[in-house]
Amino acid sequence: MNQVRINDGVVNPQMDAGQMAGYRALIERLPITMRPTLNQQLAGWESLFPFERNQLTNFLNGLASFQPSALSALTQPLKSLETKMGVEHWNFSQSGDTMENASMLARSEYYAEWRQQVQILFERVNAEARDTTAAPAKQTRLILVVLPATLPVEPMEAWQPWDRRAQVLKIEGDSRKISELLLQGNSNQPSIATVLARQQVRENFDLWLIDADEEMNRYQSAAAQQTASSLSYAMLKPFRDKFLAEVNTVPKNIEATDQTFAALRQRDWEPWLPTEFAAEPQLRNFLVNLFLSGNGALIFSNAFVEWATAEALRRARPRVIVARFGLRSKPKLFTSIAIFENQQRVNMLPDVDDPEGSAIDTLILARYIWLAASRYPEQEQTCCLCISEHLNSAYMIVPDSIALPGDPAHAVTPEELAAWVSAYLAA
């Protein structure tokens, strides 16, 4: 069969009908429970990120490299398990992942065994995959987490360690300047977007800016505005409000929920989205799926920042991701019992900030961002820098072979830290 052409590490964004049909025929040879995810990804090819396209084609090409008898032998244990589970009698969608699919699998007494078998199969196929791409150079990566001054977080030394390598650096000067220097740049300090541009980064999805508020939008460089994938919880308000209202029409019924969710995926959301999303089908798809996957992304800005960052890391593997947390409001009457509602709409009394609660939330959510990144091999080249503007300090994890920008016993200036980050990314 024809395989999708991969040039220099970048999968061709186009897939012709013949290639698509070939891959679909291949998926048909797999056990039933493996088909929905793969079919869904193929159907949504246009909205996949480059990393996902690469991953999918590698897997399918690896699958194609098996002789029919070998593939049959490989898939037999899972097919036998599906027979025991009674999958053929289920109302199991093969065209895409549904809540009903997930629910039926999770309710099976063979669920743990099923997960194990799927994992084995994926690992075997990936191991066999003939990787047609040149191995990409191991590029340096950055996760920058900003805890703004409004969050009264506890001293970083008191935090549960994120990583054995983590160190705390005291900032001498105004720590708020660090993210400004890195995002905006100045005559002495190139912005992150400029550093990436100098390295001829071709895809927009290598730089993500995820913000609880609209702060990062304020001091983005021109280069970042052109290339960054920017998601601001505050700026998405019209879209979020509309989306939440639609989600809240879902009845307490799994089948009906799947139907509603499918309709929400197909809907034209452009009237409610910022204009820059018009040319970004991948980002639109990312947002819709993010909000449909729950995890508080529609409700709390900080949950949005954490979950969007974790999903961007999983789906796009960007070189740089900047996550900026913020304050959430105290739950009002009713929203503490019906928290899925839009409390600004339900209760017109003004919002009241909850700085202490927000600080507790963000400490664990910031750590979750690093833990999410740690699941992927790219973390070996990743520097994680978490700035607490309230404490004027930085919590830093750097690869083993890299020296910290300063001695933990001595303070560093915002300029020194920003320069170090730029040099690290440029290396």
Next chain:
Amino acid sequence: MDETRRNLLKAASALLVNQWAAARLGAFTGESSTEAGRKIVIVTCGGIRREDTFSETGIHNISHLYRDLLPQSSFYPFVSNAGVTSHYNTISSILTGNWQRVDDWGKTRPQSPTLSEYLRKQMGLRQDQTWVISSNKALTSKIGASSVRDFGPAYGANVIFPKQLLINAVVHAAAEGRAVHSTDRSTMQPEIESMLNRDNYDGLGWSVSGADSSLNPIMLGTMQQAIENLVRTNAPVTGDEFTYLVATEVMRRFAPSLLTITFSDMEVAHFGSYSLHMAGIRTVDRLVYELWNQLQSLPAYKDKTTLFVLPEFGRDLDGSNTNGFFNHRQNTASTRVTWMMCLGDAVRKAQILENPIEQTDVCPTVARLFALKNLDLPGKPIPGLLL
């Protein structure tokens, strides 16, 4: 919570229970025995990790459970949920003693008889003797009785979702584009009034089979007034607080032999606020302590009640691909292994029993306490209790 607001909640609770009693008046006539003698109260409380409760890092969240109740309890630090770690399946597994694998959102009844059915069928108890009072939106009234032919709703428990009454009012108001404003006396009242007039008991979260669904106009008016006052207060009202107050009202009015209460404030974790999740745990800690004290103060319960308190499951590990504490889907000890505390009548002595037990062992234990016979249950009675 301030006394004024709690009094309003109490008033609303009393009205709900009065309404139930009015609707069922006459339905009890002809039913045989009144009560079983012993009383059992089972409290399940959502997904709570051991590390956030009975561990060095967690005991500050459960000061009442740890300081006031642990020293008089039989405590089981290793209780396993080997079933589906969703709310409906877990609670119905505890109540049936069999791991249930039914629709997560309560579309179908449990596939094995519940404790209520065993109890009412063997002991001939009236319907007002077994109750499930729940905060959890994932449950439905179908949890009250199984689909087993020889048992079923005729022997089922009363199921109430007090919180749903308030949620319905809020959601309906939002859907209609109206909002709650503390200075506007007329905003919420029409929503509640409309809801009470429009819905039958199911709309209020009641499980009443075959009863007339019309509301007594006097009761309706009183209920509207009390709830209107309640919803106009401008401070967070927790659903679990309301559930607790309805439960205590039910205890005062009916003294049921078997009462199951499910709390769920801590499920705000699904939305990613760890601080609110912790607040939910602390609320449950306080409410369980108040419940225990209430049981000691009510003559119908004092010295003849055994209280079981257990989380439904834990929560996922930090760093898991299921987003850690947000969810409870992982097949790990963090999600599957939790704890249980037993207090009261059946407790032989205060002790910690470290041998692992399963949540489905609760059902045969309660069955033994009620001296129920010939039950075919896979679990075994829990050690350390006077059975």
